[in-house]
Amino acid sequence: MRVGYDVAVLGGRMTRWTWAVMVACMAGAGCAWEWVGAVAAPAPAVAAPVSLSAVQTHTLTGGDFDMASLGGKAVLFVNVASKCGYTPQYAGLQSLYERYRERGLEIVGVPCNQFAGQEPGSAEQIADFCQRNYGVTFPILEKQDVNGAQRSALYRFLVDSEVGAGANVKWNFEKFVVDRAGRVVARFPSGTAPDDAALLAAVDKALSATVTGATAPVP
Numbered sequence: 001m002r003v004g005y006d007v008a009v010l011g012g013r014m015t016r017w018t019w020a021v022m023v024a025c026m027a028g029a030g031c032a033w034e035w036v037g038a039v040a041a042p043a044p045a046v047a048a049p050v051s052l053s054a055v056q057t058h059t060l061t062g063g064d065f066d067m068a069s070l071g072g073k074a075v076l077f078v079n080v081a082s083k084c085g086y087t088p089q090y091a092g093l094q095s096l097y098e099r100y101r102e103r104g105l106e107i108v109g110v111p112c113n114q115f116a117g118q119e120p121g122s123a124e125q126i127a128d129f130c131q132r133n134y135g136v137t138f139p140i141l142e143k144q145d146v147n148g149a150q151r152s153a154l155y156r157f158l159v160d161s162e163v164g165a166g167a168n169v170k171w172n173f174e175k176f177v178v179d180r181a182g183r184v185v186a187r188f189p190s191g192t193a194p195d196d197a198a199l200l201a202a203v204d205k206a207l208s209a210t211v212t213g214a215t216a217p218v219p
Helices: 089-103 123-134 153-159 197-208
Strands: 002-008 016-023 031-038 074-080 105-111 175-178 184-188
Touching: 074 089, 074 153, 074 197, 089 105, 089 123, 089 197, 105 197, 175 197, 184 197
Parallel strands: 074 105
Antiparallel strands: 002 016, 016 031, 074 175, 175 184
């Protein structure tokens, strides 16, 4: 007969151990114990920041990024990578930035190496790549995770929003639009080009919001 049960271990690194005991039912055979293995309990959920201004993050060079600098602006957040098929979108993002920044749009690139290891470089290599190949002038943050247990505070805020719906980022160059009131109002997949009509409409709508009155999420 085989019996399995769980034992909670307090104060240790593993919070749950799974054991099984083999009991020989034949007279005189005694009992044999078998260790099946250890399974770590799921990491506790970390609450998303309540607002964009509550997010703490760093620039690509390691300094504190001032989220207050985004106050009253519409923001397009993009998880970027240097070795992806979508990497040429950097050119379109820079063009979009130059076209809209005087109206109050900020674009923020977020390097991430979670998708096929397509952002393996150091901060210096990423900065050089962006400047040398695409003349990027919009802010680039430190490399960070957008999915999983180590998802950054910024991406907890974006993904756990009503628009984000808790759905994992699927690939590099997904796009989140935040309006002037700090609300996530639109999300676009990687294949959406920076000059896509639907994305431009979402940006225009985000720019039209007042700081005290948020826009409705873009359908």
